[in-house]
Amino acid sequence: MYRKQVRRRRAVLALLIVGSFVLLTVTYGQGSDGVQRGVSTIFSPLQDVADRALKPARDLVNWFDETFDAKGDNAQLHDELQVARKEAVGAKTALAENAQLRKLVGLDRSGAIPSGYDPVTGRVIARSPTVWFADVTIDVGSGDGAEVGDPVVNGDGLVGTVAAVTGGSARVTLIADHSSAVSAKIVPSGTQGVMKPSVGDPEDLILDFLDSEKRVGKGQSVVTSGWRGQGIESSYPPNLPIGEVVEASLLQQEAQQQVHVRPYADLRDLDLVQVLTGGSRG
């Protein structure tokens, strides 16, 4: 009797392990499949209700954390900072591209979000619990026009890109995720590079593959470069604000061709975001 129980237990365990490996093999590197779409559709309303119901409690806990860390920002000052930052980045970008823009006709870059995109506002309803994945789930899905590859921003700047969609929700891979790489440039110098994360520290991004001939200074702004050529193009439109250079030692620039950047968006505390739908996708 006991042996039979042990055999059954081992069989179930082996089945679960094999099942996990099969699921991992079948689904890794792909988007959402039918099972996930189904489960996500069933639980999305429940998540949405839980998200709204628990928001006061979340805010309370986060308030303690922010107070402890002396990060409690005044809401009015925060709004003013957002506006000022957008204007500053916009002005720097405008200065840098003035010469080129004069030659171009029909391009309207009035704000940080380029024309041709239709921003859809959504709320973060779930977040990956482990430090290894920097993903959030938002309540905007293919029903709202979101598609895989759409850039996602908030009031401060670039947040990430849509990695998978269901009817009513989407997974957003943040720029702090290990799989993220964003082509970026420094304004006003125009130095190009690739923005990569430092896994586990969402406040530290690394702008890599910089031209070692050009000097980058602390405090300079970094925006998306939005390159295009030979039939392919970046997933991100140009000039979306990403962050500010916080560490740019001469040694690091010459030896490793990289500088450290702090993102404008607080990737640890995302609530409302905008999916830029409708643009040309790479």
Add this chain to the structure above:
Amino acid sequence: MILTANILARLVAIVVVGVILQLSFFSQVSLFHVSPDVLPALVVVLGLLGGTLTGAVCGFWVGFLLDCLLIAPLGGASLVLLATGYLAGLFRERFEIHSSLVPPLLCMVLTLFAELGFGAIELMLGIDAPISGLVIRDMLLKSIFAFFLGWAIYVGVRRALRPALVLEPMVRRGRRPTALGA
């Protein structure tokens, strides 16, 4: 654990509520810049109360539901959490739980194990970015949170599953005699 339809329904409810709470609350709050992860602790508690089979099966389904709701590749979380639940169940089957500190301590240790497991799976699948030292701090703080949250989860889940428990895992202390012998 005696599995009846009623207990099975309670287990399903515990798993669903646990995952929803994790995604809608715990993952979105931050204490010392770290979000608590209650799912390994929940699986540990289920393993401690139900044994290896219950722990492993619940761990698998918690991971599966988590991956589905995060629209993430399936299987990784299931594999890690089923191992976590199995180890908790194995502890319950091999050792007596004499102290009320054992469940939270086990939650702490196995949460660290689960976080390392998530990291190991990610490393095996390939990480094309430098890894910050803050990852270690994150995992250690998550484990410490699991100690405190694990205690509360243990009390709550044990109460919810009490009708199914064959043995009370805690050894009750006898009442001390008073000076009058009452």
